[in-house]
Amino acid sequence: MLERQEAWQASRRLLSWPEKLRMVEAMMETLRAFAMLRASSGRGMVSRRGAQSPATPPTS
Amino acid sequence: MSAMKDVAKLLNDLRASGIIINYALFGATAQMRYTEPVATLDADVLVEVPEPDRLDFLAPIYAFCATKGLLPEGEAIRVGAWPVQFIPVFDPLTREAMEQADTVDFEGESLRVVRADHLAVIALSTGRAKDFVRILALLEAGSVTPEGIAVLAERHGLAEAWNRFKMRFLSA
Numbered sequence: 001m002l003e004r005q006e007a008w009q010a011s012r013r014l015l016s017w018p019e020k021l022r023m024v025e026a027m028m029e030t031l032r033a034f035a036m037l038r039a040s041s042g043r044g045m046v047s048r049r050g051a052q053s054p055a056t057p058p059t060s
Numbered sequence: 061m062s063a064m065k066d067v068a069k070l071l072n073d074l075r076a077s078g079i080i081i082n083y084a085l086f087g088a089t090a091q092m093r094y095t096e097p098v099a100t101l102d103a104d105v106l107v108e109v110p111e112p113d114r115l116d117f118l119a120p121i122y123a124f125c126a127t128k129g130l131l132p133e134g135e136a137i138r139v140g141a142w143p144v145q146f147i148p149v150f151d152p153l154t155r156e157a158m159e160q161a162d163t164v165d166f167e168g169e170s171l172r173v174v175r176a177d178h179l180a181v182i183a184l185s186t187g188r189a190k191d192f193v194r195i196l197a198l199l200e201a202g203s204v205t206p207e208g209i210a211v212l213a214e215r216h217g218l219a220e221a222w223n224r225f226k227m228r229f230l231s232a
Contacts, residue, residue, distance in 0.1 A: 012096040025141040
């Protein structure tokens with residue numbers, strides 16, 4: 001397992017600097033897309049909750 | 061093409077316009093020149109500005125970027141995929157790192173990038189867990205030697221910090 005990990009790390013070190021940066025750019029774009037998706041689904045949940053019932057129960 | 065080429069072009073334009081005197085990429089994006097890729101969320105750039113004592117010393121950089129349609133995102137300027145953080149040189153070590161940076165050809169655009177030994181000693185000076193990981197990664201990649209770090213650390217008053225690092229992480 002450790003040997004496989006070391007071989008994988010070594011192969012990643014052999015990438016060129018621009019190739020490594022492109023990997024990170026792809027990761028950042030994925031994170032941004034995920035954050036946008038989560039934000040938009042969060043907004044949907046808020047509006048559905050608001051339509052269902054008041055946030056606090058009646059006191060009387 | 062990597063978006064870093066656009067960052068390089070912006071930095072060269074800033075320098076040619078006299079808005080910054082000099083610059084060098086450092087932090088994780090510079091580290092990746094020497095080691096395997098590491099996760100990061102921004103590109104850190106050391107800059108020397110003409111008026112470092114101004115309270116709004118970054119304002120001219122932001123204004124220049126705005127003319128190119130590049131807008132602030134938090135404390136950074138977004139260039140393609142990269143939020144770029146401009147960090148003025150803040151001590152003799154970072155000044156030396158910027159001045160002695162390598163100039164490399166990045167996909168046809170010149171780009172100044174801090175050397176591995178300076179990256180390691182800057183990491184030693186900041187001393188967070190992720191900085192120690194950076195030093196170990198640079199050592200493991202063979203980009204720096206303990207002896208090389210020791211010389212630079214000594215010159216910048218960090219000999220004791222280097223000894224502590226060696227005791228903690230490099231003693232068998």
